[in-house]
Amino acid sequence: MANGSVRVRFCPSPTGNPHVGLVRTALFNWAFARHTGGTFVFRIEDTDAARDSEESYEQLLDSLRWLGFTWDEGPEVGGPHAPYRQSQRMETYTEIARKLQDAGHAYFCYCTASELEERRDAARAAGRPSGYDGKCREVTPEQKAQYEAEGREPIVRFRMPDETITFTDLVRGELTFTPENVPDYGIVRANGAPLYTLVNPVDDALMEITHVLRGEDLLSSTPRQIALYKALIDLGVAKEIPSFGHLPYVMGEGNKKLSKRDPQSSLNLYRERGFLPEGLLNYLSLLGWSLSADKDIFTIEEMVAAFDVADVNPNPARFDLKKAEAINADHIRMLSVTDFTERCAPWLKAPFAPWAPEDFDEAKWQAVAPHAQTRLKVLSEITDNVDFLFLPEPVEDEASWTKAMKEGSDALLRTAKEKLESADWTSAESLKEAVLAAGEAHGLKLGKAQAPVRVAVTGRTVGLPLFESLEILGKEKTLARIDAALAKLAA
Ligand code: GLU
Ligand code: ZN
Secondary structure (H helix, E strand, O other): OOOOOOEEEEOOOOOOOOEHHHHHHHHHHHHHHHHHOOEEEEOEOOOOOOOOOHHHHHHHHHHHHHHOOOOOEEOOOEOOOOOOEHHHOHHHHHHHHHHHHHOOOEEEEOOOHHHHHHHHHHHHHOOOOOOOOOHHHOOOHHHHHHHHHOOOOOEEEEOOOOOOEEEEEOOOEEEEEOHHHOOOEEEEOOOOOEOHHHHHHHHHHHOOOOEEEEEHHHHHHHHHHHHHHHHHHHHOOOOOOOEEEEEOOEEOHHHOEOOOOOHHHEHHHHHHHOOOHHHHHHHHHOOOOOOEOOEOOOOHHHHHHHOOHHHOOOOOEEOOHHHHHHHHHHHHHHOOHHHHHHHHHHHHOOOOOOOOHHHOOHHHHHHHHHHHHOOOOOHHHHHHHHHHHHOOOOOOOHHHHHHHOOOOHHHHHHHHHHHHHOOOOOOHHHHHHHHHHHHHHOOOOHHHHHHHHHHHHHOOOOOOOHHHHHHHHOHHHHHHHHHHHHHHHHO
16 A cells, blocks of 8 residues: 555553553554555543553653654644644543534433443343443433432443444454444443543544554454444544554463563563664564565564555464564664664663773773674673673672582683683683683583683673683783682682
């Protein structure tokens, strides 16, 4: 589809932390807008004062910016349909609800919660559909007076037409809903507060949204919204019913739907662990879409160039953390070294870095960075990988120590120290020769010989390439750490 008039929207509610499902929805909408040269509208659905928070709103904006999304209309950028926060559009909804009622598309429902429940239970017991039964569709003036005298406060309910609703979902093809499965539903609370069921399609209509791409969990709202849209067209508020496409569920561990509450789904977690936005977006794009069968790693530009909703797969997608990390690692490798060193900056200082700021050495960092870049899955791993350079002593890790220090390790370390003393400290190759020779002297292969050296110098059994690490740390510190390890072994 190449059509300049595409208008899509991303319209989260500011409740809690942004989660990966939400980001996937934003991504597909954004990519569709960019691919078609259309408009990406960002709207905040904050009509639920009890659940929405300003903090969450700020986080949403911050997250979208971090991910690199830009919006053509929305908070802070404005646009022809401003304001884009529903909490600032309340009069519009009240007015439209009144018009719907005046035209007979909606009505006051005086049923109390317990009455509704009673009838629902009875319908279930009789094997009838258990949704709202239409009792208040026709309320006589006498009944109305009676209800009011009883102090009942009505909600506004939308009158679903008694007809089957069929639409072609952009992802799932033709879908049909029969009237008994889509009962009349509430659009305004008894206290006058408009509900999602009303404000979402009303704003889609007013903002001239052409394509609604959202999670499958919202599929059951679609027939209601289509009916409401028809009523809005009747009122002259809407022009056309948009197309709908429902993005597949994302499954987490144990093949359960990934829920907002799953720690695995929190965007902040990925950000704090040092996912690159481009790595995360690349991975999330694969939850229901693919560029081609043999290409998993691509840039956002490549995605935009290829993206079409028609290619979204309706089957549930599985969230696979290992794969997400592997893709991120590839994106880390794709950065220029300069970009990589800059992006690591947050993890090289407090609260992540354990060393004193004055012990950080920029030249050493620049020297070690290229070796780290090819090894990280997420940027936060940088801290542990380079702490041996900036801490006065290597970290104490008893498990590593026990694993590496075997019988005879002291003899090996003494020989290694001797050989390293006369090695060429401007060449990692020469340092390797020294440790190799020390190993030979004790009948050990390089792997076995370097383990105690690594733990003596870095405190850990795994890390960056050892001989480059020693060269960057320098002769004096390396030898002093071997001495300290020998002293510890002798104690
Ligand atoms: N505010 C709704 C949500 O976050 C939007 C649903 C929709 O895209 O229609 O679930
Ligand atoms: Zn009723």
